[in-house]
Amino acid sequence: MRLNHTAAILLRQYYLMRGSVARLLPLFAWVAVDILLWGFITRYLNAVSAASFNFVPILLGAVLLWDFFTRVMQGVTTSFLEDVWSRSFLNLFATPLTITEYVGGLVLTSIATSLIGLVVMLVMATSIFGLSYFNFGLVLIPFLLVLFLFGIALGIAGAALVLRLGPASEWFIWPIPAMISPFVGVFYPLSTLPQWMHYIAFLLPPSYVFEGMRAIILGQSFSSSQLLWGVGLAVLYIVLAGWFFIRVYRYAVRTGLLARYSAESAS
Amino acid sequence: MPGNVLSVSRLAKRFGDKVAVDNVSFDIRHNEIVGLLGPNGAGKTTTINMILGVLEPSAGTVRIADLDVASQRARALAYTNFTASYAPLPGNLTVEQNLRFFGLIYDVRNLSTTVTSLIKQFDLQPFRHVKVGVLSSGEQARVSLAKAMLNRPRLLLLDEPTASLDPNVASDIRNMICSFAKQEAVGVLWTSHNMYEVEKVCDRVLFLSHGKILLRGDPKSLPREHGEQTLEDLFITLAREPLSQLAESSYAP
Numbered sequence: 171m172r173l174n175h176t177a178a179i180l181l182r183q184y185y186l187m188r189g190s191v192a193r194l195l196p197l198f199a200w201v202a203v204d205i206l207l208w209g210f211i212t213r214y215l216n217a218v219s220a221a222s223f224n225f226v227p228i229l230l231g232a233v234l235l236w237d238f239f240t241r242v243m244q245g246v247t248t249s250f251l252e253d254v255w256s257r258s259f260l261n262l263f264a265t266p267l268t269i270t271e272y273v274g275g276l277v278l279t280s281i282a283t284s285l286i287g288l289v290v291m292l293v294m295a296t297s298i299f300g301l302s303y304f305n306f307g308l309v310l311i312p313f314l315l316v317l318f319l320f321g322i323a324l325g326i327a328g329a330a331l332v333l334r335l336g337p338a339s340e341w342f343i344w345p346i347p348a349m350i351s352p353f354v355g356v357f358y359p360l361s362t363l364p365q366w367m368h369y370i371a372f373l374l375p376p377s378y379v380f381e382g383m384r385a386i387i388l389g390q391s392f393s394s395s396q397l398l399w400g401v402g403l404a405v406l407y408i409v410l411a412g413w414f415f416i417r418v419y420r421y422a423v424r425t426g427l428l429a430r431y432s433a434e435s436a437s
Numbered sequence: 438m439p440g441n442v443l444s445v446s447r448l449a450k451r452f453g454d455k456v457a458v459d460n461v462s463f464d465i466r467h468n469e470i471v472g473l474l475g476p477n478g479a480g481k482t483t484t485i486n487m488i489l490g491v492l493e494p495s496a497g498t499v500r501i502a503d504l505d506v507a508s509q510r511a512r513a514l515a516y517t518n519f520t521a522s523y524a525p526l527p528g529n530l531t532v533e534q535n536l537r538f539f540g541l542i543y544d545v546r547n548l549s550t551t552v553t554s555l556i557k558q559f560d561l562q563p564f565r566h567v568k569v570g571v572l573s574s575g576e577q578a579r580v581s582l583a584k585a586m587l588n589r590p591r592l593l594l595l596d597e598p599t600a601s602l603d604p605n606v607a608s609d610i611r612n613m614i615c616s617f618a619k620q621e622a623v624g625v626l627w628t629s630h631n632m633y634e635v636e637k638v639c640d641r642v643l644f645l646s647h648g649k650i651l652l653r654g655d656p657k658s659l660p661r662e663h664g665e666q667t668l669e670d671l672f673i674t675l676a677r678e679p680l681s682q683l684a685e686s687s688y689a690p
Contacts, residue, residue, distance in 0.1 A: 178541035182527070185534045252529075260524040261584075264489035265542045266511040424493045426452065429486040 171274065175267050179275020180282065183249050197283050198290040201237045205291050208233040209299035227305040227387045229357065232380060234291045236356045239317040239376060240347040241287040245280025246325025247343050254337050259431040269419050273412065276329065277322055305387055312397055313379045319404035320375045326411035330418040355380050375404040440503065442467050442591045442624035443488065448497035450483050457483045459648040465592065465624040472635040472656060473628045475645035476676035481628045485594050490514060502591050515543065518588055520581040521596035528570020532561050532580050535569055536587060543588035555583040559613065575606035582610065586617055593618065595627045599634060611638055632669040646675055
């Protein structure tokens, strides 16, 4: 694996973002709006409810973590879609670039873009609404790690889906975070869910993060083995997503799908 | 530089029941320009895609600079580059950004110097910071050629490089390619529907029809050898013959 090949994919995204407000703004604008919206909701809930806990870390912390997860996933898929939209596959894959280097470049781009969003969210949540990282302690790092790994896994799987089903299938991947959010208990404990949803939640790494986050804030016991299980699941999904992408890529090379992505209008 | 830069052996591609490329074999030497001719759907682009490793052959092998594309894809493609009218460079990057991006992927040494030199060589200075997508067809063709020469390839694949260009620009592009091919002792595989162009630039041609190579030889003498006045007449005759007749005709190799 050559690092300069992976760096080239990152450089391309940098070039695209540097010259485009439409690409730069979404890196922080929507997460900023989310933090503002949920920050004021938590303030209002704190004012009108008789709850014995502070809504800020519970709700705003959950929004921050969830937005970080969606940004990580979209960091991968959006970079991939840039190549779909500009019909670059033939030019890209008829080079010494390997599929591992390409996916590595997408992940690197996602790290860069999601970090920008995370920093904006942390600064806003702390400075405007008084969210304190001390509420979470050092466990915030593995929380972010699990969400990061799972976001990358879903991003790679989503990219593979678009490669397999064609450019129009991008609409399948945008709603993925919204579709899994009810199962992972972003805003409520998993005990709220019916049993059949529990089974699905058990298989989704973010469930362990949000359960753990609430347990820590409410001063309840939280088993580190649960978090380890979440990390293990996220790593497993990364491996499966990588395997899926390579399978789809090989299928695309075998059937001519990859060449047709660019040459569909060629005689 | 002895030996072949490209060796294609018994190459075949089937899509279900349809045979797109059927048992095609040919070589290209260093410093040789070979024309791959044939009507639409003859299998030219399919053959080029298999050489470039973006389409897996059903059978046969492709070797570039003695490296097997199937098992040593990245190393083989490091010696190769291509340009095709249907594969435009990312239009949302500028000329310089495109060359830097692909230069990194092709591990080009002294990238900044190389990019500047190619921009000058292909007369792209006024467009250095212009997005490729807004350039004219001729300007885009020059950028694609500059990209194709970034890594000083040993094998250059050109799929209709002058398609949709006016005669003046097409002539410039042809001259640029020929001058580069001579200077760098590159092997070139060139597809075109312009028989004048083929006769002018190609040392050898391969006629492909229904996925098979029907004829091969010198484009200047081939028409007379088969009772035709020009290469274009020969092309039309071959393109109009149904597959069943081709198998029995004098064109069959």
